[in-house]
Amino acid sequence: MSPPLDKRAPSLPPLHTVTLTVNGKETQLKLSPWTSLLDALREYMDLTGTKKGCDHGQCGACTVLLDGKRINSCMTLAIMQEGKQITTIEGLAPTPDELHPLQQAFIDHDAFQCGYCTPGQICSAVGMMNEGRVKTTADIRELMSGNICRCGAYTNIVDAIEEVINKQTA
Amino acid sequence: MTAIGKPISRVDGNEKVTGKAKYAAEFNVPDLTYGYVVSSAIAKGKITNIDASDALSLDGVLKVFTYKNRPKLAWFDISYKDQDAPPGSPFRPLQDETIKYSGQPIALVVAETFEVARYAASLVRIEYKEDTHETDLEANLHRAREPKSGIASLLKPPPPKPRGDFETAYQDASAKTNGRYVHAAEHHNPMELFASTVVYETDSKKKPKLTIYDKTQGVTNSILYVSQVFNIPFKNLRVVSPYMGGGFGAGLRPQYQLFMATMAALELKRSVRVTLTRQQMFTFGHRPATVQNVALGALPDGTMNALYHDAYGETSQFEDYTEVVVNWGGMLYPPENVTMDYKLVPLDVYSPLDMRAPGGVTGMAALEVAMDELAYELGMDPLELRLKNYSDLDNNEKRPYSSKELRECFRQGAERFGWSKRSFEPRSMKKDHNLIGWGMATGIWDSNMLGARAEAALLVNGKLWVSSATAEIGTGTYTIMTQIAADTLGMPIEDVLFKLGDTDFPIAPISGGSWTAATVGSAVQAVCEEVGKSLLKLAKKMPGSPFKSAKWEDIEFVDKHLRLKKDPSAAVSLMTLVNLNGGKAVRETSGVFADVMKQKNFTRSAHAAAFVEVMVDEELGTVKVTRAVSAIAGGRILNPKTARSQILGGMVWGISKALHEESALDHTFGRFMNHSLAEYHVSVNADIHDLDVIFVEEHDDVVNKLGVKGLGEIGIVGMPAAVANAIFHATGKRVRDLPITLDKLL
Ligand code: FES
Ligand code: FES
Numbered sequence: 001m002s003p004p005l006d007k008r009a010p011s012l013p014p015l016h017t018v019t020l021t022v023n024g025k026e027t028q029l030k031l032s033p034w035t036s037l038l039d040a041l042r043e044y045m046d047l048t049g050t051k052k053g054c055d056h057g058q059c060g061a062c063t064v065l066l067d068g069k070r071i072n073s074c075m076t077l078a079i080m081q082e083g084k085q086i087t088t089i090e091g092l093a094p095t096p097d098e099l100h101p102l103q104q105a106f107i108d109h110d111a112f113q114c115g116y117c118t119p120g121q122i123c124s125a126v127g128m129m130n131e132g133r134v135k136t137t138a139d140i141r142e143l144m145s146g147n148i149c150r151c152g153a154y155t156n157i158v159d160a161i162e163e164v165i166n167k168q169t170a
Numbered sequence: 171m172t173a174i175g176k177p178i179s180r181v182d183g184n185e186k187v188t189g190k191a192k193y194a195a196e197f198n199v200p201d202l203t204y205g206y207v208v209s210s211a212i213a214k215g216k217i218t219n220i221d222a223s224d225a226l227s228l229d230g231v232l233k234v235f236t237y238k239n240r241p242k243l244a245w246f247d248i249s250y251k252d253q254d255a256p257p258g259s260p261f262r263p264l265q266d267e268t269i270k271y272s273g274q275p276i277a278l279v280v281a282e283t284f285e286v287a288r289y290a291a292s293l294v295r296i297e298y299k300e301d302t303h304e305t306d307l308e309a310n311l312h313r314a315r316e317p318k319s320g321i322a323s324l325l326k327p328p329p330p331k332p333r334g335d336f337e338t339a340y341q342d343a344s345a346k347t348n349g350r351y352v353h354a355a356e357h358h359n360p361m362e363l364f365a366s367t368v369v370y371e372t373d374s375k376k377k378p379k380l381t382i383y384d385k386t387q388g389v390t391n392s393i394l395y396v397s398q399v400f401n402i403p404f405k406n407l408r409v410v411s412p413y414m415g416g417g418f419g420a421g422l423r424p425q426y427q428l429f430m431a432t433m434a435a436l437e438l439k440r441s442v443r444v445t446l447t448r449q450q451m452f453t454f455g456h457r458p459a460t461v462q463n464v465a466l467g468a469l470p471d472g473t474m475n476a477l478y479h480d481a482y483g484e485t486s487q488f489e490d491y492t493e494v495v496v497n498w499g500g501m502l503y504p505p506e507n508v509t510m511d512y513k514l515v516p517l518d519v520y521s522p523l524d525m526r527a528p529g530g531v532t533g534m535a536a537l538e539v540a541m542d543e544l545a546y547e548l549g550m551d552p553l554e555l556r557l558k559n560y561s562d563l564d565n566n567e568k569r570p571y572s573s574k575e576l577r578e579c580f581r582q583g584a585e586r587f588g589w590s591k592r593s594f595e596p597r598s599m600k601k602d603h604n605l606i607g608w609g610m611a612t613g614i615w616d617s618n619m620l621g622a623r624a625e626a627a628l629l630v631n632g633k634l635w636v637s638s639a640t641a642e643i644g645t646g647t648y649t650i651m652t653q654i655a656a657d658t659l660g661m662p663i664e665d666v667l668f669k670l671g672d673t674d675f676p677i678a679p680i681s682g683g684s685w686t687a688a689t690v691g692s693a694v695q696a697v698c699e700e701v702g703k704s705l706l707k708l709a710k711k712m713p714g715s716p717f718k719s720a721k722w723e724d725i726e727f728v729d730k731h732l733r734l735k736k737d738p739s740a741a742v743s744l745m746t747l748v749n750l751n752g753g754k755a756v757r758e759t760s761g762v763f764a765d766v767m768k769q770k771n772f773t774r775s776a777h778a779a780a781f782v783e784v785m786v787d788e789e790l791g792t793v794k795v796t797r798a799v800s801a802i803a804g805g806r807i808l809n810p811k812t813a814r815s816q817i818l819g820g821m822v823w824g825i826s827k828a829l830h831e832e833s834a835l836d837h838t839f840g841r842f843m844n845h846s847l848a849e850y851h852v853s854v855n856a857d858i859h860d861l862d863v864i865f866v867e868e869h870d871d872v873v874n875k876l877g878v879k880g881l882g883e884i885g886i887v888g889m890p891a892a893v894a895n896a897i898f899h900a901t902g903k904r905v906r907d908l909p910i911t912l913d914k915l916l
Pocket of ligand 1: 051052053054055056057058059060061062063072073074075
């Protein structure tokens with residue numbers, strides 16, 4: 001809705017060859033310098049498990065892990081992430097036939113409805129657990145608040161995460 | 171019955187948690203091109219010039235579509251009418267130079283990549299001649315008029331005629347309340363952005379053949395629209411939507427990305443994807459801003475004798491969107507003197523669109539606050555007032571409900587919540603610097619059943635394949651249909667595969683209005699019974715068959731066997747039977763409609779009682795819903811796990827509506843200014859605390875054979891008023907203006 005930029009169009013900058021390591025696999029892509037990591041995953045690598053809900057860092061649907069840290073993949077450029085270990089929902093489970101404990105807990109607790117925020121919620125929860133800051137249920141609610149679930153599955157999301165944390169610390 | 175009624179985990183759960191579930195923008199095909207929409211910067215006027223030369227000069231830009239170079243399209247309005255179109259003249263993207271609302275799509279830039287299309291779109295220069303627009307509902311109430319009626323009026327009846335003499339009764343009442351209730355527009359904002367991926371191919375005669383992956387609550391709706399607008403025969407079209415990242419009503423009409431992507435694919439003879447931005451998610455339907463007046467009167471003992479409810483809803487200049495806002499009080503409560511009225515105010519905005527419990531949650535958010543006010547005028551417990559005026563009749567129609575366990579909702583909900591420990595006086599339940607308040611409200615929603623078709627096939631490998639062109643919008647359709655099919659033929663759910671969201675499957679209505687479980691569920695049950703009847707025929711042909719004289723009523727399906735009810739040892743496996751079918755699957759297709767004769771003497775509704783506790787910080791005015799209980803009378807519960815989730819979702823929506831949601835219009839520009847998820851607030855995880863759901867037992871064989879009422883809306887309806895009433899109880903402040911943000915409490 002913004003008015004057109006009032007300047008002549010510069011010609012497009014050249015494409016760059018970018019090497020990304022996603023779910024343990026290296027892939028070379030030819031990308032614009034301003035292609036987001038999110039678009040690189042979805043449109044160039046067919047890894048559509050990572051979702052786009054806003055493209056502005058406001059919803060968390062695009063959350064992936066960069067060297068184990070959670071990040072909104074719409075808010076970073078693909079070209080900046082060479083050499084990092086990128087983990088998406090497709091690469092979370094130990095083997096293709098297994099589920100990550102959080103994935104199983106989400107199913108068991110019905111922690112989703114439409115499923116669109118779900119990959120982001122699960123990656124975000126993994127990242128949160130890596131941060132090691134969770135002491136209480138209220139902490140989970142607070143630290144998961146960057147991931148909007150419009151279906152309103154929040155209480156089940158918290159139950160699912162809590163179960164996995166409790167099992168790990170037990 | 172073994173699967174129905176069990177808390178089975180979603181059968182599509184694995185796909186959803188692994189990222190394998192594919193949504194409309196995720197079907198990647200070779201040589202895909204990308205369209206990016208340019209939106210109008212003004213709210214009303216005309217385009218005087220479009221300069222796309224800069225955009226077109228970029229490498230990789232294929233075309234910029236505007237009203238000037240768009241293809242010739244269908245001429246008559248009727249071609250643009252979808253299954254949820256209100257009376258009027260539907261909006262046509264790229265029709266001409268006229269601007270009807272802010273954010274109107276006015277150009278589509280198509281390029282080889284998304285990045286280039288997006289950049290090029292920013293280079294399209296558009297000049298306008300602006301007209302003065304009107305977007306302010308309150309400033310235009312004097313222009314209110316009767317809504318036009320049309321086919322939509324069938325499911326959305328206008329208010330009944332006044333009965334009795336409201337004026338006199340209200341004057342005579344010993345306790346009365348009179349208030350004006352306002353809420354702003356709201357946007358559905360499902361997490362998934364609206365998108366269509368149109369895959370272009372040609373048939374043997376070189377005519378275009380499209381497969382369209384669309385974000386929609388009904389593939390049938392999309393295919394009808396595309397076929398009519400672009401004049402393409404059905405046989406060359408297929409619309410597919412196996413998953414939808416949230417609907418809430420937003421997908422009940424084909425949105426403009428479908429038009430744009432289809433047009434571009436046909437013109438460029440290429441596959442095209444158009445995805446809207448989050449900002450553009452604010453440029454089609456929304457819940458209309460509404461102003462309501464409610465006046466209630468009661469006799470000293472609390473018996474209501476007078477009820478007045480009017481509503482002014484906004485609509486666009488081109489369609490009359492209506493909803494049922496004011497009728498509910500006349501249904502629920504028994505006063506003899508009732509006046510209800512509903513009017514529309516056309517503004518320079520897009521047509522509003524059904525949004526979760528459309529009209530119901532709007533009207534009940536006012537009426538149930540007014541009930542609370544009346545209780546306080548009477549000095550009576552708010553729950554006591556509801557019970558005093560409890561009615562087993564729909565008082566508008568003067569006919570009974572097919573079932574109404576609302577009294578039980580009140581009882582069980584109040585008990586779980588601890589309502590009896592409530593102190594009546596506002597501001598009487600403090601804890602540190604927090605004011606505690608308890609509020610409650612009633613919810614009601616229609617239980618409708620429409621018509622649908624389904625197909626079922628018992629395959630030679632013993633698996634059951636069932637399909638219907640309905641939608642999975644997060645409601646659990648895959649799961650409950652699998653359960654229904656499994657039970658009807660006595661099979662484990664692992665052996666049943668239910669498919670949906672494809673126009674190759676038998677027709678089903680758009681998924682909304684809480685009618686999918688009833689409608690498609692009945693169709694699935696019926697078609698599985700047809701398969702069962704064919705199996706019985708095969709069983710009769712077996713040599714020495716014990717079923718020779720058996721009728722349909724004499725048999726049952728248990729443990730993958732057909733057997734005699736009287737003599738379970740007379741059984742034959744389904745596998746054996748299907749092998750008697752000459753190597754073919756046993757396949758049936760059939761449809762169902764509501765039993766109108768059986769239903770016509772009853773009103774069919776789901777009911778709810780919502781109880782809410784809030785904590786309000788006295789100095790900061792911040793509100794926290796610390797706990798809430800919803801007791802639901804929703805007929806038979808097919809799956810308590812997914813059902814509970816639907817109600818939890820509704821409760822979260824109710825809290826969000828009461829405290830956060832508001833699409834704020836800047837009337838200078840006629841534009842929604844908070845068009846992002848950072849500024850359009852919805853409840854996040856930290857806003858939601860303890861939520862409790864109770865399903866009370868309710869039997870109903872009038873609504874449909876399955877006895878289900880649908881749960882998509884009933885969870886939200888009572889919640890906003892319960893929150894508002896709890897805030898009054900906590901603070902003594904009666905806020906009639908939603909959302910209740912902290913500035914209204916300071
Ligand atoms: S898509 Fe990245 S935060 Fe919303
Ligand atoms: S499951 Fe639909 S948005 Fe979270």
